[in-house]
Structures are given as structure tokens and as C-alpha cells.
Amino acid sequence: MQPRRVFVLGAGAIGASVGALLFEVGVDGVFVVRDSEHGRAVVERGVDLRFPKTARNIRVPTAATATATPDVLVLLATMGHETEAALEGVAPHVTVAGRDRVMDMSDLVAMLIESESEKAA
Numbered sequence: 001m002q003p004r005r006v007f008v009l010g011a012g013a014i015g016a017s018v019g020a021l022l023f024e025v026g027v028d029g030v031f032v033v034r035d036s037e038h039g040r041a042v043v044e045r046g047v048d049l050r051f052p053k054t055a056r057n058i059r060v061p062t063a064a065t066a067t068a069t070p071d072v073l074v075l076l077a078t079m080g081h082e083t084e085a086a087l088e089g090v091a092p093h094v095t096v097a098g099r100d101r102v103m104d105m106s107d108l109v110a111m112l113i114e115s116e117s118e119k120a121a
Contacts, residue, residue, distance in 0.1 A: 004071040009086045011042050015077025020047040020058040030061045
């Protein structure tokens with residue numbers, strides 16, 4: 001089953017950047033943010049992306065918790081020592097993609113953008 005939504009767990013440099021770009025191109029999903037200074041900043045101000053020739057702020061959907069169903073892809077972008085806690089409550093039948101799981105980030109982004117393009121066609 002192709003994922004219909006993406007939950008981003010971990011909104012640091014990698015998770016915030018990849019997640020914000022996915023949401024910007026129309027992928028349905030949510031940042032699951034914990035109650036931390038950084039988490040509150042994402043909720044209040046969105047994600048600032050800076051590239052060599054441009055910069056922009058992307059407002060992203062956020063939630064304190066989310067229930068992952070089989071049609072959800074969980075993008076795991078946490079630090080290694082936070083992985084176990086981040087995956088609590090994620091059922092075993094849910095697809096998890098991250099640095100050490102399933103596929104690398106470039107494959108994930110390509111798959112999701114291709115899926116969205118097919119839906120729009």
C-alpha cells in the first residue's frame with residue numbers, strides 16, 4: 001500500500017528540511033513535535049529553510065501526538081538515543097523510513113513526489 005500521509009518524527013535539521021519540502025509540494029502529513037523549545041518554535045514560526053540563493057519560511061502542520069495507521073509513512077529523523085522513545089506508539093504494521101530503516105532519504109523524497117505527481121495527473 002502506498003502511504004497516504006507522512007508523520008515526521010524529529011524536526012531537527014534533517015527532519016525539518018525534508019518534511020517542510022514534502023509538505024511544500026503537497027504531501028499530506030504532520031510534524032509530531034514534543035514539548036521542547038525547538039518544538040514550540042516549529043509550532044509558532046514554522047521551518048526556516050536557507051539555500052545558497054534563496055531562503056523561505058514554510059508553515060507546517062503540527063501535532064503533539066498522532067496515531068499512525070497502515071496508510072501512514074513515518075519519517076524517522078531523530079537522534080539515535082531518541083529513536084526508541086520516538087517510536088513508542090507506532091504500531092508494527094506502519095512503514096518507518098529513516099537513516100537506518102527501509103530506504104535512504106533521497107529514495108523516500110523521490111517516491112513521495114512521484115506519488116503526488118501521479119495523483120495530480
